[in-house]
Amino acid sequence: MTQTAGSTGSATTASAPARHRFGRSDSAQRRLHELVPGGAHTYARGSDQYPEGMAPVLVRGSGARVQDLDGNWFVEYGMGLRAVTLGHGYEPVVAAVTRAASQGVNFSRPSVWELQAAERFCAQVPGAEMVKFAKNGSDVTTAAIKLARAATGRDLVAVCSTQPFFSTDDWFVGTTAMSAGIPAAHRDLTVGFRYNDLDSVRAVLDAHPGRVAALILEQATATAEPAPGFLEGLRELADRDGFVLVFDEMITGMRWAAGGAQSVYGVVPDLSTWGKALGNGFSVSALAGRADLMEVGGLNTDDPRAFLLSTTHGAETTGLAAYLAVADAYAERDVVGIMEAQGQRLRAGVEQAAAEAGLSDHVTVMGRSSCLVFGTRDTERNPSQAFRTLFLQELLSRGVLAQSFVISAAHTDADVDATVEAVRGALVVYGQAVDAGTTDGLLQGRPVAPAMRERAAPRRLPDTLPGSGGGGEGGGGDAGAGTTEVGS
Known part of the structure; x- marks a missing residue:
């Protein structure tokens, strides 16, 4: 499918992890934490939603691609917490x-x-x-x-x-x-x-x-x-x-x-x-x-x-x-139709990659094609923050910035295909963790944390019936997602 909104820069998506460096982003993030409560103006954008030491601070975007302070280019999903449907810099x-x-x-x-x-x-x-x-x-x-x-x-x-x-x-x-x-x-x-x-x-x-x-x-x-x-x-x-x-x-x-x-x-x-x-x-x-x-x-x-x-x-x-x-x-033009078609292409590619890796029960794709999220499950097929973080880590290492698979009309066939290739590489490491029953030795740092959290047990809504709860950006309850789109 040909898109009118193009992309600039390149993202490394080979199966072997790229040698991305995040030094400038890490430094900027530390300074943000000194000046801004939480280090970001939306909880879903917080550094605790990303693998430790791999929270890019962005400087520009074009189409479906973004570049960080260290010069790394990524294919981006989520697109401004689902706000961008036409692409960055349209x-x-x-x-x-x-x-x-x-x-x-x-x-x-x-x-x-x-x-x-x-x-x-x-x-x-x-x-x-x-x-x-x-x-x-x-x-x-x-x-x-x-x-x-x-x-x-x-x-x-x-x-x-x-x-x-x-x-x-x-x-x-x-x-x-x-x-x-x-x-x-x-x-x-x-x-x-x-x-x-x-x-x-x-x-x-x-x-x-x-x-x-x-x-x-x-x-x-x-x-x-x-x-x-x-x-x-x-x-x-x-x-x-x-x-x-x-x-x-x-x-x-x-x-x-x-x-x-x-x-x-x-x-x-x-x-x-x-x-x-x-x-x-x-x-x-x-x-x-x-x-x-x-x-x-x-x-x-x-x-x-x-x-x-x-x-x-x-x-x-x-x-x-x-x-x-x-x-x-x-x-x-049919912007929603383009998003749905490209989302379907992405879903099919990721599901095929997961099937080939024997991980269909562990990495799943859910939702409307224009608003896809992914699920990450551990060895016992339970939603897992640690396994989610490992997946994010391996995608970032391969040039994909994705708390979710929420797409835009700017995502070209090349962007989607590069993402699927990055998923294939990430699943090699994910499969090792599934086989081992743990992310230890594979995950660098702590797991991502829920965006909405407190030190004590969360308060329940009055008259809420059993079964409440849910996730947001990144996969909902099934994903063990750490992100809810907090703030507007």
Whole structure:
């Protein structure tokens, strides 16, 4: 398959490990830890998510390739925590942002960019009668919860406890393993249900009659599709009980389809929240939905108004220009189709390599083709952080930077084939660890750690039924993944 977005540089992917050096990256990472809590601005980007001494600090990207401070080039997957679908440095988006910036970035009145972006977005998304733009995913998920509470007069929020992340704000992050600093009064206003389990939703509604303001979930994840009738059942329950149904389209939006997962599965929410691929890596997010709900945060309402989103940078021109250029790219070619085709090619290649190595039960590929993750299992076929780290180590040694196999439309056949070859080489070492029953002597340093963790046992969501938990970027629960996409 020929791609329009090319790649620059080369990645060494031979079976024998390359002699990559990470000295400059290591030095920069140490300095980052002195200046930035956690050493990165997103937990999923932290050095503890990578093999010890092999956490590249990047300086540039082009297409599907990135280069670090030491001059190493890698084929990259994950693509900005799934935010980049068109490739790094995609020229039409960069040109549009540059033009917008040259004419002024922020004004004291709305700009024409706001009108153009709103018209385009509402035409693109089935459930979008109105839209409000912001900069981060957490901005708009929290705004959705506030709208729901204001519109319903209720206080509880029901979140899908078998999905990993919705917001950095108190209403959600207080339910995670990193709840320090969140008052119990805030934590206790969030309750949990399970994905693909309508009975668990009914149980929450029965336990808290007339109190649930909003129910929020991702319609699908990298490793789970909605069961027949599940989303439709949520829609019926929302209509019957009166809560606001919120679909989180941070990942699915413009990766499942330009119109989001709601256009794929045919169930329209009351509100939906967007980010990531909306700007191909530029900072732009959106809250969209029914006009009557959105106007609760507007000017023309007879009811008490909600302070919705009033931000200095929410509608600065470069983010909106990026979105409009991304929308143009999706209109000009089948971006999602390209990602799905290249993801299928990657999946087939990795599965064949694993089969040939006798490791099909140990290294697996899961998920939608445009959003693949891998699983790493030990000798006993249990998810393993140590074996995951060994796999990451061997991929990095062969020029592949991959916390997951989340692809972009910039990944060429050559990029995918090079990745498969790198996997073949990595599996030689992985197989040695499986045979030995341990990564000792093969893994250099400590295993990667879960991004969301605390010293004591994690707190459970109130009313969460057994079976909660899950992973994020890097493979979900099956993978023994160390990364959840924390932050937006």
